Amino acid sequence: MAKATGGEGATPVPQRLLAAATRLFAEQGYDRTSVQEIVEAAGVTKGALYHYFGSKEDLLQEVYARVLRLQQERLDAYADADEPVEKRLRDAAADVVVTTIENLDDASIFFRSMHHLSPEKNKQVRVERRRYHERFRDLVEEGQRTGVFSTATPPDLVVDYHFGSVHHLSTWYRPEGPLTPREVADHLADLLLRALRP
Amino acid sequence: MAKATGGEGATPVPQRLLAAATRLFAEQGYDRTSVQEIVEAAGVTKGALYHYFGSKEDLLQEVYARVLRLQQERLDAYADADEPVEKRLRDAAADVVVTTIENLDDASIFFRSMHHLSPEKNKQVRVERRRYHERFRDLVEEGQRTGVFSTATPPDLVVDYHFGSVHHLSTWYRPEGPLTPREVADHLADLLLRALRP
Amino acid sequence: MAKATGGEGATPVPQRLLAAATRLFAEQGYDRTSVQEIVEAAGVTKGALYHYFGSKEDLLQEVYARVLRLQQERLDAYADADEPVEKRLRDAAADVVVTTIENLDDASIFFRSMHHLSPEKNKQVRVERRRYHERFRDLVEEGQRTGVFSTATPPDLVVDYHFGSVHHLSTWYRPEGPLTPREVADHLADLLLRALRP
Amino acid sequence: MAKATGGEGATPVPQRLLAAATRLFAEQGYDRTSVQEIVEAAGVTKGALYHYFGSKEDLLQEVYARVLRLQQERLDAYADADEPVEKRLRDAAADVVVTTIENLDDASIFFRSMHHLSPEKNKQVRVERRRYHERFRDLVEEGQRTGVFSTATPPDLVVDYHFGSVHHLSTWYRPEGPLTPREVADHLADLLLRALRP
């Protein structure tokens, strides 16, 4: 019955472990974070971790799975909206910035720890990442085809240009800085759209 | 005199070590690369490494020092040129792309392994990095002040936008891909300049 | 249940490690004894050692803690006895000799390896050692105050004189020599008391 | 000609090395002192050390040889004096205290680092040490034979009692303490002589 009450017991063990791992991986990196630290931060023992997760790497993979699912869902929602392509692209471009800033830990893990996944898991992540990239690229292409965007730049490169800046956020963005997530998102989406002006 | 002949003996030991470390750090990450692997790749013994470098971390720091020096020199050259600001910015923006692609190993180490430096060394790198950022930002500001660039976006953000895409290169660029380094550089510089059009 | 049977399994791992370490530190010195030797002598693996002790130094500190506790207890018992001060001092002086001879390993470690403890742990040992010294000195002072001992020598010096000879035991005493521990103890206590005659 | 001028060049290299080694061995212990530290403290290079000394251990042995020679000489001088045995013993007992305090580094090395000598060198030191002990013991015996000292204690034990306190000096004596070396020496010699009163 203690299970239902507050404190550590409030959240199920697997979630607690995932939350602790996410924070620690982001702070110290995957290799620098020991299983011992994770279980201590989650308030459980090693046995419990290995009961729910097959390995330390599985924990990392779960972080990836969660991020990928979330971002794909959001992108799909914006891309499928009933709006002109400029608005759909701008909204999607701004949304990924806001979402990334709101989950900076996930973001810094994402690019920094990919090579710590085993080749097969890594491949799987890349595949899903690719699908995401293509969905975004299709918006660019659509705009270029319909003449609202300049065709000067190959659409894949446009996408990488924008995602580079998203990826970079975890390097420089600080919550205590002068810009709110929304402001940063508007500026970056604006830069993208301005670059695409014919 | 054997020193001057080919084979492993051709290059001084410290350079051999630095080259081996750079390649391995880029391929596997800093933590995943053992000192043993480095010395084997360089064809020397561990004792020799510690004769020249105080620690594994010192080796990493040397990689950083080399990259920072090189990039600052190149940026200074372009920024000081006797040209209109649009050209100076475009040239600098394109050059950093070419240089980064030509030293992709250095680049992937740069952002991925910064947190493996001790706090003080990390700080030192950040300071130099900041100087580099500011030099670039000054070009943007100059263009905004003189009316050739739009003032819609804060100049710091413009710089981060561009360097995000540079940083991102090591994630997606492949030499065997369809675009030459020069082509990528021209496209990315073009996107930047187009985004800055008033 | 196998736990309760003889052989290596009879004694808990931490005790086995402590016993092995004590013997080896006394025989070879702290620095000359490798962790590998200790675990082999105790019949466990390195991992087991580090499961119970934070470091090699912690092992040494445990030896100190054990010795200090034992000797303080014994001294307190003799000093609190309901006897004339001459007898209390003589008994305490003789007892420390017997106890030291019976634990010569502990004794030779004690003085020889103190500087291998970290400054803070070293300080802690010195503090407890000081308490022990003062308890002993109080007996000398009491005898001097009540006129049964000569006041020719400062009491602190008297104590150092006696403990010097105790400390020295591990240098020269051999079980196979002509004197039993008890005989040595009586002689040394006698020398002390004779030196204190008014 | 620079050889004859001041600074580091003033003292011959071997002496400089020996002095540096003595200080460092006393401060940090033999094992904790690296050859590198010694040569740096002496202002020479490793090659120079190995030019004059066969090994690190040889350096230690030289320290022992110097101490042993000095102490034996002084003891011989006092023991051969034309004085009553009480005075000869008292003078010798006091002198070893003063000499030890004046060379506390040598003394702390002496007892602490003996086991770092190879078995053969160790044996050689023990032999010389034994000669020293016997010379001292002969004084006690002479006094016992001639009735000026009590025969209650075996003379060997008396000698160990006194040398225990000498050995112990390096543990507690501090130059800034309340007693001068001479005062300590007088007190300790006094304790010895008082203990030997019939």
Next chain:
DNA sequence: AATGAATGAGCCTTCATTCAT
């Protein structure tokens, strides 16, 4: 479902010594 003792491989670093110059 969960514990925690134990494993065993691997890691970074230190160091006395040698040797070509």
Next chain:
DNA sequence: GATGAATGAAGGCTCATTCAT
């Protein structure tokens, strides 16, 4: 006499994972 680059063996310690309970 003296240098200092290089060796090679060993040392203390960490850690993901397993398994009996």
